[in-house]
Amino acid sequence: MAAEREKDIAQQVLSEVGGTMAREAGIGLADRPAPLWQLLVLVNLVSTRISADIAVAAARELNEAGGTTPQGMAELTWQQRVDALGRGHYVRYDESTATRLGECAEFARERYGGDLRRLAEEAEGKRTALTKALQEFTGVGPTGADIFCREVQEVWPWLRPYVDKLARKGADRVGLPASRDKLAALVDGDDLAAFCGGLVRVARQRELAEKVTAQAA
Structure with a gap:
């Protein structure tokens, strides 16, 4: 019973x-570079002391602005990122977050060639290796790494x-x-x-x- x-x-x-949360943000999560990057951006946004609803709204605005890939995010100016965050009412930390997302985009391109599937490849089935690698992105701490893993298990069954x-x-x-x-x-x-x-x-x-x-x- x-x-x-x-x-x-x-x-x-x-x-x-x-x-x-990915679905709420309009992210069609899949084991492909663009949606995995969009999930990382969402995780970065929600890792700040701000409501999940606002983080989701801000993620939508950043995607609408063209930040759907590391390349696209890097090509946005700092002010364009600030403006997108503002449209999502992510205003308390908008300037520092705009800087942080630019840094994450550059790191994703330099370290992983813009393809976050390499996170899984390099982790070789080890959760601790994955969470450690995620925390190398500016603004992503242990809680953010947990959120990423909780969400990405939808398309990375090895994490389940x-x-x-x-x-x-x-x-x-x-x-x-x-x-x-x-x-x-x-x-x-x-x-x-x-x-x-x-x-x-x-x-x-x-x-x-x-x-x-x-x-x-």
């Missing part, structure tokens, strides 16, 4: 609040199951096990990134957790 209820709760998380601390907090809030393997067993592998995204949302919003558990009752 307990296992059945956990399955029900997991499905409620997926159906009610599941989904990735990647359940970060905030997702485990959400799991606890709705009465699900904290073990990443047990959580992964509750949904299909291809849904795991969206499931973890939903767990993050319930971790941040208690009312969502209450809604999910009530509907699964």
